[in-house]
Amino acid sequence: MKIDALTVAKALEKLRRRRPLVHSITNFVVMNTTANALLAIGASPVMAHAEEELEEMIEIADAVVINIGTLDRHWISSMEKAAGIAGELGKPLVLDPVGAGATSLRTGTALKLLESGNVSVLRGNFGEISALLGEHGRTRGVDSMVYERDAAKRLALRAAEEFGLVAAVTGATDYVSDGKRIYAVENGTPMLGRVTGTGCMVTAVTGAFAAVEEPLNAAVSALAVFGIAAEKAHEDAEYPGSFHVRLYDWLYRIDGELIRKMARVRKVEP
Amino acid sequence: MKIDALTVAKALEKLRRRRPLVHSITNFVVMNTTANALLAIGASPVMAHAEEELEEMIEIADAVVINIGTLDRHWISSMEKAAGIAGELGKPLVLDPVGAGATSLRTGTALKLLESGNVSVLRGNFGEISALLGEHGRTRGVDSMVYERDAAKRLALRAAEEFGLVAAVTGATDYVSDGKRIYAVENGTPMLGRVTGTGCMVTAVTGAFAAVEEPLNAAVSALAVFGIAAEKAHEDAEYPGSFHVRLYDWLYRIDGELIRKMARVRKVEP
């Protein structure tokens, strides 16, 4: 099946019909904003990290999102347990390795979660995914904007092969691969870099799509839908505070017609 | 005393004159937004969870709010200690049992806090309050919208009787009971369901009112004031990001005249 504007529009329609419950163990900075992104797009968020309640919570969830943006040993332990439960219960698991490469704790935690074999989609920027493949030294914090188009495409493919999952390397152009196919998504706006946690939001939204579609389709759909919403928000508002508000508005407003008109999704050769 | 638009308007006036300090132990997702709701309405928020400082903080607070939305054993221990201190110092205590029924950790924690005998107002949705009364199996996450008008009314009454407090069961119509009287509040908008933590915000605002009025009046006033602010916000903004922003604007702008014009508060028969 080819992924294109039409399949993205259908995925969104399905998401809104099913209203998936997305369980997140995420970082303190973005808990509120990722929950609002999920509600705006039409999913239902729940956050819980106590090990005692993970099994019950994941049992009722339709997808699990783990984001390592603010770690400590208790949260790492919860994340590892949640990854295990997601695997046992067959729930799609999306991982955001925030800051991998910046510290060995982050790189190591992300790698351990990947080694569980339960991650369905890995979503990170160029520096983070490179670090997980051992290809770079250190990224500069969590806002790495190092970017080369071809390198990103190859990186998505290698990460998908290496970890046996769908890898999304996001940047000016996003590349998504399942290890065989590669898709490029060119929606979005640089203004996303002026609001904290927009990468974490797209990861959360990927979780919502992963609850209703297979991982490659889910990752491409999430990036296209989020990117289009961001473009529309930026049309309405040229500064970051107002842009941020409009981003939720457009996650709520985006529909099939807008997707068919604006989606820049294409299959690319490896 | 009958509670009506006029008493609600007076309660708000008193709240703004006294500017109560509301101490919260709440969940990570809504710490910022509940603090902003309190500031907008005219109260003063403080958050502290370290057991070492709870006594000093609650001593200077005018009300305490406990919200179990993101638990772990350290936070549960703080909440239990805070409930005990609120009781000893005679401070009004408002409890939001977020996600009760979704996991046994949440149901059990909420019940233990209720058993302290120190909770003045319990504010939850139908699924959460049902779970605390052992009447339902499991709710679907924290966004349960299961709703029946008569059942909700009876539930508020039973919860009030069972736990010896004021119970507010919120939904399309909110029902508030002290075990004898029941009030219905019909302000609000479904758009509140598209912004995370609006239930937690109304709980926080209930804490502010509980600092200046007796619990039944406080709960009804908070629900009416918050619901009216939400209706006005929705008049101004039809999408969730913009609606969220306007909600704070209207919590700040709402006054006696607007309350007298818009409050839909009525006493109902059990």
Added chain:
Amino acid sequence: MKIDALTVAKALEKLRRRRPLVHSITNFVVMNTTANALLAIGASPVMAHAEEELEEMIEIADAVVINIGTLDRHWISSMEKAAGIAGELGKPLVLDPVGAGATSLRTGTALKLLESGNVSVLRGNFGEISALLGEHGRTRGVDSMVYERDAAKRLALRAAEEFGLVAAVTGATDYVSDGKRIYAVENGTPMLGRVTGTGCMVTAVTGAFAAVEEPLNAAVSALAVFGIAAEKAHEDAEYPGSFHVRLYDWLYRIDGELIRKMARVRKVEP
């Protein structure tokens, strides 16, 4: 060198050119909003509190901000370790003693961090800084508005002398001193008191300026720039929700021309 509108404009230009990475260990309430303030002004935020990663993170950071707004023993331990590392690595360290005076845990933690000798800038309100100098009993929560103009000026000077750093006592007029010189900054709007964490935001922004200028200049520049942005935001929006959004817009939009026109910075006699 005299600090005035021109030096403030130059400091902002330098900040935007260098895009400093500001590492924060801050409170749960303001993690999102302080990160957004840093991004809007042109800096790059990173949050990390795990002791295992502090050294690596601070090594790549250009400044460190510690804010004690929500403490517990694990976070206190991280903060102490971070202060030590900042000292060893020669990174500017900005401290916000949120709620000092409200509880002995907060006063004690702030004092211990000050005693490390590594704090470059201390930014607090009148009640907080007084408490650290042992001059007041207890403040009323974190929103202390107790204010006397002369007392604030003397307090900034004494705190700077006592702790050997730059002290900024913020209020209707902000006073900043390095123990010899004192500057008054009169930008801002009372509406800042209706949004949670605006004090924490200005502390974070002080961290960004401290990465590119010496501490006295950094503190004055941050207060002037933030205050001007707030004034412009209040011109655009008269209610707190909308004001909050516009505050980020104006942190992004503010430029040298606006600073030269609006900055109210003056040197005052001790």
